[in-house]
Amino acid sequence: MSSEQRRLTELDHQYIWHPFTQQKHWTESEQPLIVESAEGFDLIDVEGKRYLDGVSSLWCNVHGHSEPELMAALHDQADKLCHSTLLGLTHRPVIELSEKLFKILPEGLSKVFYADAGTTAVEAGLRIALEWWQKQSGEAAKKKRKLLSLDGAYHGDTVGSVTIGFLPAFHGSIEPILVPALRTPPPHMFRFYDGMSEEDALAAALEQLEQTLLREADSIAAFFMEPLVQGAAGIWVQPPEFLRAARELCRKHNVLFLADEVATGFGKTGSLFAVEQGPVSPDIMIIGKGLSAGYLPISAAICSQELYDGFLGGVEEGKTFFYGQTFAGNPLAARVASANLDLLEQRNVLGGLPERIAAMTKALDENVQPLGCVDEVRQCGLMVGIELTKKPGERCPYPAQELAGWRVIYEARKRGVVIRPLGNVIILMPAITMPAQQIERLVQVTADSLRDVLGG
Ligand SMILES: Cc1ncc(COP(=O)(O)O)c(C=O)c1O
Numbered sequence: 506m507s508s509e510q511r512r513l514t515e516l517d518h519q520y521i522w523h524p525f526t527q528q529k530h531w532t533e534s535e536q537p538l539i540v541e542s543a544e545g546f547d548l549i550d551v552e553g554k555r556y557l558d559g560v561s562s563l564w565c566n567v568h569g570h571s572e573p574e575l576m577a578a579l580h581d582q583a584d585k586l587c588h589s590t591l592l593g594l595t596h597r598p599v600i601e602l603s604e605k606l607f608k609i610l611p612e613g614l615s616k617v618f619y620a621d622a623g624t625t626a627v628e629a630g631l632r633i634a635l636e637w638w639q640k641q642s643g644e645a646a647k648k649k650r651k652l653l654s655l656d657g658a659y660h661g662d663t664v665g666s667v668t669i670g671f672l673p674a675f676h677g678s679i680e681p682i683l684v685p686a687l688r689t690p691p692p693h694m695f696r697f698y699d700g701m702s703e704e705d706a707l708a709a710a711l712e713q714l715e716q717t718l719l720r721e722a723d724s725i726a727a728f729f730m731e732p733l734v735q736g737a738a739g740i741w742v743q744p745p746e747f748l749r750a751a752r753e754l755c756r757k758h759n760v761l762f763l764a765d766e767v768a769t770g771f772g773k774t775g776s777l778f779a780v781e782q783g784p785v786s787p788d789i790m791i792i793g794k795g796l797s798a799g800y801l802p803i804s805a806a807i808c809s810q811e812l813y814d815g816f817l818g819g820v821e822e823g824k825t826f827f828y829g830q831t832f833a834g835n836p837l838a839a840r841v842a843s844a845n846l847d848l849l850e851q852r853n854v855l856g857g858l859p860e861r862i863a864a865m866t867k868a869l870d871e872n873v874q875p876l877g878c879v880d881e882v883r884q885c886g887l888m889v890g891i892e893l894t895k896k897p898g899e900r901c902p903y904p905a906q907e908l909a910g911w912r913v914i915y916e917a918r919k920r921g922v923v924i925r926p927l928g929n930v931i932i933l934m935p936a937i938t939m940p941a942q943q944i945e946r947l948v949q950v951t952a953d954s955l956r957d958v959l960g961g
Pocket of ligand 1: 661766
Protein backbone atom coordinates (compact mmCIF):
# COMPACT_ATOMS: atom_id res chain seq x y z
CA MET A 506 0.00 0.00 0.00
CA SER A 507 1.39 3.44 -0.90
CA SER A 508 1.62 6.15 1.77
CA GLU A 509 -1.26 8.04 0.11
CA GLN A 510 -3.46 4.92 0.09
CA ARG A 511 -2.60 4.38 3.76
CA ARG A 512 -3.43 7.99 4.67
CA LEU A 513 -6.82 7.84 2.93
CA THR A 514 -7.58 4.42 4.39
CA GLU A 515 -6.86 5.62 7.93
CA LEU A 516 -9.10 8.66 7.45
CA ASP A 517 -11.86 6.48 5.99
CA HIS A 518 -11.66 4.10 8.93
CA GLN A 519 -11.61 6.97 11.37
CA TYR A 520 -14.65 8.82 10.03
CA ILE A 521 -16.87 6.89 7.63
CA TRP A 522 -19.72 4.46 8.32
CA HIS A 523 -20.42 2.69 5.02
CA PRO A 524 -23.88 1.55 3.85
CA PHE A 525 -24.67 -2.18 4.02
CA THR A 526 -21.23 -2.80 5.52
CA GLN A 527 -20.12 -4.59 8.67
CA GLN A 528 -17.70 -1.91 9.90
CA LYS A 529 -15.79 -4.37 12.11
CA HIS A 530 -14.97 -6.43 9.06
CA TRP A 531 -14.27 -3.33 6.95
CA THR A 532 -11.89 -1.65 9.40
CA GLU A 533 -10.12 -4.80 10.57
CA SER A 534 -9.54 -6.68 7.40
CA GLU A 535 -10.36 -4.74 4.28
CA GLN A 536 -7.87 -2.93 2.16
CA PRO A 537 -10.33 -0.56 0.53
CA LEU A 538 -10.39 0.08 -3.18
CA ILE A 539 -10.22 3.87 -3.23
CA VAL A 540 -11.70 5.01 -6.52
CA GLU A 541 -10.18 8.20 -7.89
CA SER A 542 -11.72 8.37 -11.35
CA ALA A 543 -13.48 6.30 -13.96
CA GLU A 544 -13.38 6.00 -17.71
CA GLY A 545 -15.50 3.86 -20.01
CA PHE A 546 -16.20 0.63 -18.14
CA ASP A 547 -13.21 0.95 -15.80
CA LEU A 548 -12.91 2.30 -12.28
CA ILE A 549 -9.44 3.71 -11.60
CA ASP A 550 -7.95 3.71 -8.09
CA VAL A 551 -5.65 6.26 -6.44
CA GLU A 552 -2.61 4.35 -7.71
CA GLY A 553 -3.90 4.38 -11.29
CA LYS A 554 -4.86 0.68 -11.33
CA ARG A 555 -7.90 -0.12 -13.50
CA TYR A 556 -10.81 -2.39 -12.59
CA LEU A 557 -13.62 -3.49 -14.88
CA ASP A 558 -16.89 -2.26 -13.33
CA GLY A 559 -18.83 -5.54 -13.30
CA VAL A 560 -21.85 -4.22 -11.39
CA SER A 561 -22.28 -0.89 -13.24
CA SER A 562 -21.57 1.00 -9.99
CA LEU A 563 -24.48 -0.57 -8.10
CA TRP A 564 -26.63 -1.38 -11.14
CA CYS A 565 -26.98 2.10 -12.56
CA ASN A 566 -24.30 3.00 -15.11
CA VAL A 567 -25.63 2.92 -18.68
CA HIS A 568 -23.12 4.37 -21.21
CA GLY A 569 -19.86 3.89 -19.32
CA HIS A 570 -18.14 6.42 -17.07
CA SER A 571 -17.08 9.93 -18.09
CA GLU A 572 -19.00 9.62 -21.35
CA PRO A 573 -18.10 12.86 -23.23
CA GLU A 574 -21.66 13.80 -24.25
CA LEU A 575 -23.01 13.28 -20.73
CA MET A 576 -20.08 15.22 -19.27
CA ALA A 577 -20.69 18.09 -21.73
CA ALA A 578 -24.36 18.24 -20.73
CA LEU A 579 -23.37 18.22 -17.05
CA HIS A 580 -20.76 20.99 -17.46
CA ASP A 581 -23.10 23.13 -19.53
CA GLN A 582 -25.86 22.78 -16.95
CA ALA A 583 -23.45 23.43 -14.05
CA ASP A 584 -22.62 26.80 -15.62
CA LYS A 585 -26.31 27.73 -15.64
CA LEU A 586 -28.09 26.26 -12.64
CA CYS A 587 -26.96 23.61 -10.17
CA HIS A 588 -30.02 23.55 -8.01
CA SER A 589 -33.44 25.10 -7.65
CA THR A 590 -36.55 23.56 -6.14
CA LEU A 591 -39.63 21.94 -7.72
CA LEU A 592 -41.74 23.14 -4.78
CA GLY A 593 -43.58 26.09 -6.28
CA LEU A 594 -41.01 26.62 -9.08
CA THR A 595 -39.92 24.68 -12.11
CA HIS A 596 -36.93 24.61 -14.48
CA ARG A 597 -36.04 23.84 -18.08
CA PRO A 598 -34.04 20.56 -17.59
CA VAL A 599 -36.87 18.83 -15.73
CA ILE A 600 -39.52 20.04 -18.21
CA GLU A 601 -37.50 18.86 -21.21
CA LEU A 602 -36.68 15.54 -19.52
CA SER A 603 -40.37 14.93 -18.82
CA GLU A 604 -41.35 15.57 -22.44
CA LYS A 605 -38.76 13.00 -23.58
CA LEU A 606 -39.77 10.48 -20.92
CA PHE A 607 -43.39 10.33 -22.00
CA LYS A 608 -42.27 9.40 -25.52
CA ILE A 609 -40.72 6.17 -24.17
CA LEU A 610 -42.83 5.25 -21.13
CA PRO A 611 -45.51 2.53 -21.31
CA GLU A 612 -48.95 3.68 -22.37
CA GLY A 613 -51.39 4.69 -19.67
CA LEU A 614 -48.90 6.73 -17.61
CA SER A 615 -49.27 10.47 -17.78
CA LYS A 616 -47.79 12.35 -14.80
CA VAL A 617 -44.29 12.19 -13.33
CA PHE A 618 -43.45 12.92 -9.69
CA TYR A 619 -39.70 13.39 -9.22
CA ALA A 620 -37.63 12.31 -6.21
CA ASP A 621 -33.94 11.91 -5.44
CA ALA A 622 -33.38 8.15 -4.93
CA GLY A 623 -35.03 4.85 -5.69
CA THR A 624 -36.33 4.47 -2.16
CA THR A 625 -37.83 7.97 -1.95
CA ALA A 626 -39.60 7.40 -5.29
CA VAL A 627 -40.93 4.06 -3.99
CA GLU A 628 -42.12 5.88 -0.89
CA ALA A 629 -43.84 8.44 -3.15
CA GLY A 630 -45.48 5.60 -5.07
CA LEU A 631 -46.83 3.87 -2.02
CA ARG A 632 -48.01 7.14 -0.53
CA ILE A 633 -49.82 8.04 -3.77
CA ALA A 634 -51.47 4.61 -3.80
CA LEU A 635 -52.52 4.71 -0.13
CA GLU A 636 -53.63 8.34 -0.17
CA TRP A 637 -55.52 7.97 -3.45
CA TRP A 638 -57.92 5.47 -1.92
CA GLN A 639 -58.33 7.66 1.16
CA LYS A 640 -59.26 10.61 -1.04
CA GLN A 641 -61.96 8.66 -2.90
CA SER A 642 -65.53 9.08 -1.74
CA GLY A 643 -67.31 6.18 -0.08
CA GLU A 644 -66.46 4.00 2.88
CA ALA A 645 -65.37 0.97 0.82
CA ALA A 646 -62.41 2.86 -0.70
CA LYS A 647 -61.24 4.05 2.71
CA LYS A 648 -60.92 0.45 3.88
CA LYS A 649 -58.18 -0.16 1.31
CA ARG A 650 -55.17 0.48 3.55
CA LYS A 651 -52.91 -2.54 3.17
CA LEU A 652 -50.04 -3.13 0.79
CA LEU A 653 -49.26 -6.44 -0.86
CA SER A 654 -45.82 -7.40 -2.17
CA LEU A 655 -43.70 -10.40 -3.11
CA ASP A 656 -41.70 -12.48 -0.66
CA GLY A 657 -38.05 -11.58 -1.02
CA ALA A 658 -38.87 -8.18 -2.51
CA TYR A 659 -36.52 -5.22 -2.09
CA HIS A 660 -37.79 -1.70 -2.68
CA GLY A 661 -35.26 0.44 -0.79
CA ASP A 662 -34.54 1.30 2.81
CA THR A 663 -36.90 3.94 4.13
CA VAL A 664 -39.31 2.43 6.63
CA GLY A 665 -42.17 2.66 4.12
CA SER A 666 -40.15 0.89 1.43
CA VAL A 667 -39.07 -1.77 3.91
CA THR A 668 -42.73 -2.39 4.75
CA ILE A 669 -43.23 -3.75 1.24
CA GLY A 670 -39.70 -4.92 0.55
CA PHE A 671 -38.83 -6.87 3.63
CA LEU A 672 -35.69 -9.05 3.36
CA PRO A 673 -34.97 -10.88 6.63
CA ALA A 674 -31.19 -10.54 6.29
CA PHE A 675 -31.37 -6.77 5.83
CA HIS A 676 -34.44 -5.78 7.82
CA GLY A 677 -35.01 -8.50 10.43
CA SER A 678 -33.91 -6.29 13.30
CA ILE A 679 -36.54 -3.61 12.60
CA GLU A 680 -39.40 -6.04 11.90
CA PRO A 681 -41.24 -5.28 15.18
CA ILE A 682 -41.70 -1.62 14.25
CA LEU A 683 -42.76 -2.07 10.61
CA VAL A 684 -46.28 -1.52 9.32
CA PRO A 685 -47.47 -5.06 8.54
CA ALA A 686 -47.90 -5.83 4.85
CA LEU A 687 -49.23 -8.88 3.07
CA ARG A 688 -46.85 -11.02 1.05
CA THR A 689 -47.24 -13.59 -1.64
CA PRO A 690 -44.51 -15.87 -3.03
CA PRO A 691 -43.06 -15.27 -6.50
CA PRO A 692 -42.72 -18.28 -8.83
CA HIS A 693 -38.99 -18.37 -8.27
CA MET A 694 -39.35 -19.31 -4.62
CA PHE A 695 -41.23 -22.47 -5.49
CA ARG A 696 -38.75 -23.41 -8.15
CA PHE A 697 -35.68 -22.85 -6.04
CA TYR A 698 -36.89 -24.16 -2.71
CA ASP A 699 -39.38 -26.83 -3.82
CA GLY A 700 -37.73 -27.91 -7.06
CA MET A 701 -40.87 -27.39 -9.16
CA SER A 702 -40.99 -27.08 -12.92
CA GLU A 703 -41.26 -23.53 -14.25
CA GLU A 704 -44.88 -24.16 -15.31
CA ASP A 705 -45.96 -25.57 -11.94
CA ALA A 706 -44.20 -22.79 -10.04
CA LEU A 707 -45.95 -20.16 -12.15
CA ALA A 708 -49.35 -21.78 -11.58
CA ALA A 709 -48.69 -22.09 -7.82
CA ALA A 710 -47.60 -18.44 -7.51
CA LEU A 711 -50.63 -17.18 -9.41
CA GLU A 712 -52.95 -19.37 -7.38
CA GLN A 713 -51.58 -17.93 -4.13
CA LEU A 714 -51.82 -14.38 -5.40
CA GLU A 715 -55.42 -14.92 -6.50
CA GLN A 716 -56.34 -16.53 -3.16
CA THR A 717 -54.88 -13.55 -1.28
CA LEU A 718 -56.77 -11.13 -3.51
CA LEU A 719 -60.02 -13.07 -3.17
CA ARG A 720 -59.65 -13.01 0.60
CA GLU A 721 -58.25 -9.52 1.16
CA ALA A 722 -58.77 -7.28 -1.90
CA ASP A 723 -61.30 -5.15 -0.02
CA SER A 724 -58.53 -4.07 2.32
CA ILE A 725 -55.61 -3.94 -0.17
CA ALA A 726 -54.68 -0.60 -1.72
CA ALA A 727 -51.91 -1.80 -4.01
CA PHE A 728 -49.72 -4.68 -5.11
CA PHE A 729 -46.06 -3.77 -5.52
CA MET A 730 -43.60 -5.81 -7.56
CA GLU A 731 -40.20 -5.77 -9.24
CA PRO A 732 -41.18 -6.88 -12.76
CA LEU A 733 -39.31 -9.90 -14.24
CA VAL A 734 -36.40 -9.81 -11.78
CA GLN A 735 -36.22 -9.47 -8.00
CA GLY A 736 -32.72 -8.03 -7.94
CA ALA A 737 -31.67 -7.82 -4.31
CA ALA A 738 -33.27 -11.18 -3.49
CA GLY A 739 -30.40 -12.55 -5.59
CA ILE A 740 -31.69 -12.14 -9.18
CA TRP A 741 -34.88 -14.18 -8.81
CA VAL A 742 -36.28 -14.33 -12.32
CA GLN A 743 -40.01 -14.61 -13.11
CA PRO A 744 -41.47 -15.53 -16.52
CA PRO A 745 -43.25 -12.59 -18.23
CA GLU A 746 -46.52 -14.57 -17.86
CA PHE A 747 -46.35 -13.92 -14.11
CA LEU A 748 -46.13 -10.18 -14.66
CA ARG A 749 -48.97 -10.25 -17.18
CA ALA A 750 -51.27 -12.42 -15.06
CA ALA A 751 -50.49 -10.52 -11.82
CA ARG A 752 -51.40 -7.25 -13.50
CA GLU A 753 -54.69 -8.73 -14.74
CA LEU A 754 -55.54 -10.16 -11.31
CA CYS A 755 -55.00 -6.74 -9.74
CA ARG A 756 -57.27 -5.13 -12.32
CA LYS A 757 -59.93 -7.79 -11.74
CA HIS A 758 -59.84 -7.34 -7.95
CA ASN A 759 -59.64 -3.53 -7.99
CA VAL A 760 -56.13 -3.33 -6.52
CA LEU A 761 -53.60 -0.80 -7.85
CA PHE A 762 -50.58 -2.32 -9.60
CA LEU A 763 -47.16 -0.75 -8.99
CA ALA A 764 -44.05 -1.76 -10.94
CA ASP A 765 -40.71 -0.93 -9.30
CA GLU A 766 -38.31 -0.58 -12.24
CA VAL A 767 -35.51 1.02 -10.21
CA ALA A 768 -33.21 -1.94 -10.95
CA THR A 769 -34.82 -3.40 -14.07
CA GLY A 770 -35.37 -0.13 -15.95
CA PHE A 771 -33.20 1.31 -18.70
CA GLY A 772 -32.41 -1.86 -20.59
CA LYS A 773 -31.12 -4.24 -17.92
CA THR A 774 -33.66 -6.99 -18.77
CA GLY A 775 -33.30 -6.63 -22.55
CA SER A 776 -36.11 -4.11 -23.10
CA LEU A 777 -36.09 -0.48 -22.05
CA PHE A 778 -38.50 -1.34 -19.23
CA ALA A 779 -39.27 -4.83 -17.96
CA VAL A 780 -43.05 -4.18 -18.08
CA GLU A 781 -42.78 -4.03 -21.89
CA GLN A 782 -42.17 -7.77 -21.87
CA GLY A 783 -45.62 -8.42 -20.36
CA PRO A 784 -46.60 -6.15 -21.92
CA VAL A 785 -48.38 -4.45 -19.05
CA SER A 786 -49.26 -0.91 -18.14
CA PRO A 787 -48.89 -0.30 -14.40
CA ASP A 788 -50.90 2.26 -12.44
CA ILE A 789 -47.63 3.53 -11.00
CA MET A 790 -44.08 2.87 -12.21
CA ILE A 791 -40.94 3.72 -10.25
CA ILE A 792 -37.65 4.56 -11.97
CA GLY A 793 -34.24 5.60 -10.63
CA LYS A 794 -30.65 4.35 -11.00
CA GLY A 795 -30.24 4.36 -14.81
CA LEU A 796 -32.45 7.41 -15.35
CA SER A 797 -29.42 9.72 -15.20
CA ALA A 798 -27.26 6.99 -16.83
CA GLY A 799 -26.08 6.36 -13.28
CA TYR A 800 -24.35 9.74 -12.97
CA LEU A 801 -26.45 11.72 -10.50
CA PRO A 802 -29.28 11.04 -8.04
CA ILE A 803 -32.70 11.40 -9.60
CA SER A 804 -35.76 9.13 -9.60
CA ALA A 805 -39.47 9.28 -10.25
CA ALA A 806 -42.87 7.79 -9.48
CA ILE A 807 -44.93 7.96 -12.66
CA CYS A 808 -48.67 7.50 -12.51
CA SER A 809 -51.88 7.38 -14.49
CA GLN A 810 -54.12 10.38 -15.03
CA GLU A 811 -56.80 8.76 -12.85
CA LEU A 812 -54.49 8.66 -9.84
CA TYR A 813 -53.28 12.20 -10.45
CA ASP A 814 -56.85 13.47 -10.72
CA GLY A 815 -57.64 12.02 -7.30
CA PHE A 816 -55.36 14.65 -5.76
CA LEU A 817 -56.95 17.67 -7.47
CA GLY A 818 -59.11 20.09 -5.51
CA GLY A 819 -59.14 23.39 -3.64
CA VAL A 820 -56.51 23.75 -0.87
CA GLU A 821 -59.28 23.45 1.68
CA GLU A 822 -60.22 19.98 0.44
CA GLY A 823 -57.06 18.35 1.83
CA LYS A 824 -56.21 16.63 -1.44
CA THR A 825 -52.71 18.06 -1.91
CA PHE A 826 -49.89 15.52 -2.02
CA PHE A 827 -47.66 16.71 0.82
CA TYR A 828 -44.50 14.81 0.01
CA GLY A 829 -41.11 15.73 -1.49
CA GLN A 830 -37.37 16.14 -1.13
CA THR A 831 -35.11 19.18 -1.33
CA PHE A 832 -33.18 17.79 -4.30
CA ALA A 833 -36.12 16.13 -6.10
CA GLY A 834 -35.71 16.61 -9.86
CA ASN A 835 -32.38 18.40 -9.44
CA PRO A 836 -31.43 20.33 -12.62
CA LEU A 837 -27.97 18.80 -13.02
CA ALA A 838 -29.38 15.28 -12.71
CA ALA A 839 -32.36 16.07 -14.96
CA ARG A 840 -30.13 17.53 -17.67
CA VAL A 841 -27.86 14.46 -17.66
CA ALA A 842 -30.96 12.22 -17.67
CA SER A 843 -32.16 14.06 -20.77
CA ALA A 844 -28.80 13.52 -22.46
CA ASN A 845 -28.98 9.84 -21.43
CA LEU A 846 -32.32 9.42 -23.23
CA ASP A 847 -30.90 11.15 -26.33
CA LEU A 848 -27.90 8.81 -26.37
CA LEU A 849 -30.04 5.70 -25.91
CA GLU A 850 -31.96 6.69 -29.03
CA GLN A 851 -29.14 8.09 -31.18
CA ARG A 852 -26.89 5.08 -30.58
CA ASN A 853 -29.69 2.53 -30.83
CA VAL A 854 -28.41 0.99 -27.60
CA LEU A 855 -31.35 -1.40 -27.30
CA GLY A 856 -30.74 -2.67 -30.85
CA GLY A 857 -27.27 -3.87 -29.81
CA LEU A 858 -28.48 -5.53 -26.60
CA PRO A 859 -29.35 -9.01 -27.94
CA GLU A 860 -25.75 -9.53 -29.07
CA ARG A 861 -24.35 -8.51 -25.69
CA ILE A 862 -26.90 -10.62 -23.81
CA ALA A 863 -26.06 -13.61 -26.01
CA ALA A 864 -22.34 -13.09 -25.28
CA MET A 865 -23.14 -13.12 -21.55
CA THR A 866 -25.23 -16.32 -21.84
CA LYS A 867 -22.55 -18.13 -23.85
CA ALA A 868 -19.74 -17.12 -21.49
CA LEU A 869 -21.79 -18.19 -18.44
CA ASP A 870 -22.72 -21.54 -20.05
CA GLU A 871 -19.12 -22.31 -20.93
CA ASN A 872 -17.28 -21.02 -17.87
CA VAL A 873 -19.54 -20.72 -14.83
CA GLN A 874 -22.35 -23.25 -15.17
CA PRO A 875 -19.99 -26.29 -15.16
CA LEU A 876 -18.27 -25.31 -11.88
CA GLY A 877 -18.95 -27.59 -8.90
CA CYS A 878 -19.42 -24.64 -6.54
CA VAL A 879 -22.27 -23.29 -8.69
CA ASP A 880 -25.82 -24.36 -7.84
CA GLU A 881 -27.79 -22.25 -10.30
CA VAL A 882 -27.04 -19.47 -12.79
CA ARG A 883 -29.94 -17.06 -13.25
CA GLN A 884 -29.98 -14.52 -16.03
CA CYS A 885 -32.47 -12.02 -17.36
CA GLY A 886 -30.92 -9.70 -19.94
CA LEU A 887 -27.69 -8.48 -18.38
CA MET A 888 -28.81 -9.15 -14.80
CA VAL A 889 -27.04 -12.27 -13.54
CA GLY A 890 -27.06 -14.15 -10.21
CA ILE A 891 -24.73 -17.08 -9.57
CA GLU A 892 -26.05 -19.16 -6.65
CA LEU A 893 -23.25 -20.94 -4.79
CA THR A 894 -23.28 -24.38 -3.23
CA LYS A 895 -20.87 -25.93 -0.78
CA LYS A 896 -21.58 -29.45 -1.98
CA PRO A 897 -21.37 -29.99 -5.75
CA GLY A 898 -24.63 -31.29 -7.19
CA GLU A 899 -26.61 -30.43 -4.05
CA ARG A 900 -28.45 -27.37 -2.78
CA CYS A 901 -26.19 -26.35 0.11
CA PRO A 902 -25.67 -22.60 0.57
CA TYR A 903 -22.46 -21.46 2.27
CA PRO A 904 -23.02 -20.29 5.87
CA ALA A 905 -22.71 -16.50 6.08
CA GLN A 906 -19.66 -16.63 8.39
CA GLU A 907 -17.61 -18.40 5.70
CA LEU A 908 -17.78 -15.21 3.60
CA ALA A 909 -17.66 -17.33 0.46
CA GLY A 910 -18.99 -14.62 -1.81
CA TRP A 911 -16.67 -12.00 -0.37
CA ARG A 912 -13.62 -14.21 -0.79
CA VAL A 913 -14.55 -14.70 -4.45
CA ILE A 914 -14.99 -11.00 -5.14
CA TYR A 915 -11.66 -10.13 -3.47
CA GLU A 916 -9.96 -12.66 -5.75
CA ALA A 917 -11.68 -11.07 -8.76
CA ARG A 918 -10.48 -7.68 -7.59
CA LYS A 919 -6.87 -8.92 -7.60
CA ARG A 920 -7.52 -9.80 -11.23
CA GLY A 921 -8.82 -6.30 -12.01
CA VAL A 922 -12.59 -6.84 -11.85
CA VAL A 923 -15.12 -5.32 -9.42
CA ILE A 924 -18.15 -7.48 -8.56
CA ARG A 925 -20.30 -7.78 -5.41
CA PRO A 926 -21.94 -10.68 -3.61
CA LEU A 927 -25.46 -10.71 -2.21
CA GLY A 928 -25.33 -13.38 0.47
CA ASN A 929 -24.80 -16.71 -1.26
CA VAL A 930 -25.13 -15.19 -4.72
CA ILE A 931 -22.50 -13.50 -6.89
CA ILE A 932 -24.08 -10.72 -8.92
CA LEU A 933 -22.90 -9.62 -12.36
CA MET A 934 -24.59 -6.59 -13.85
CA PRO A 935 -22.49 -4.78 -16.43
CA ALA A 936 -23.56 -1.51 -18.03
CA ILE A 937 -25.91 -2.35 -20.92
CA THR A 938 -23.45 -0.82 -23.40
CA MET A 939 -20.44 -2.88 -22.26
CA PRO A 940 -18.96 -4.52 -25.40
CA ALA A 941 -19.15 -8.32 -25.71
CA GLN A 942 -15.39 -8.72 -25.28
CA GLN A 943 -15.44 -7.03 -21.88
CA ILE A 944 -18.51 -9.01 -20.85
CA GLU A 945 -16.57 -12.17 -21.68
CA ARG A 946 -13.65 -10.97 -19.57
CA LEU A 947 -15.98 -10.20 -16.68
CA VAL A 948 -17.40 -13.75 -16.78
CA GLN A 949 -13.99 -15.39 -17.28
CA VAL A 950 -12.47 -13.60 -14.27
CA THR A 951 -15.54 -14.48 -12.18
CA ALA A 952 -15.21 -18.16 -13.18
CA ASP A 953 -11.46 -18.20 -12.47
CA SER A 954 -12.01 -16.58 -9.07
CA LEU A 955 -14.79 -19.04 -8.18
CA ARG A 956 -12.59 -21.98 -9.15
CA ASP A 957 -9.55 -20.71 -7.23
CA VAL A 958 -11.42 -19.81 -4.06
CA LEU A 959 -14.22 -22.39 -3.83
CA GLY A 960 -12.95 -25.16 -6.11
CA GLY A 961 -14.04 -26.24 -9.58
C1 LIG B 1 -36.00 -2.63 -7.04
C2 LIG B 1 -35.35 -1.55 -6.22
N1 LIG B 1 -36.13 -0.59 -5.69
C3 LIG B 1 -35.61 0.41 -4.96
C4 LIG B 1 -34.25 0.49 -4.73
C5 LIG B 1 -33.69 1.59 -3.90
O1 LIG B 1 -33.00 2.49 -4.69
P1 LIG B 1 -31.97 3.53 -4.02
O2 LIG B 1 -30.83 2.72 -3.53
O3 LIG B 1 -31.61 4.46 -5.13
O4 LIG B 1 -32.71 4.22 -2.93
C6 LIG B 1 -33.40 -0.49 -5.28
C7 LIG B 1 -31.96 -0.44 -5.05
O5 LIG B 1 -31.20 -1.31 -5.40
C8 LIG B 1 -33.97 -1.54 -6.03
O6 LIG B 1 -33.22 -2.53 -6.53
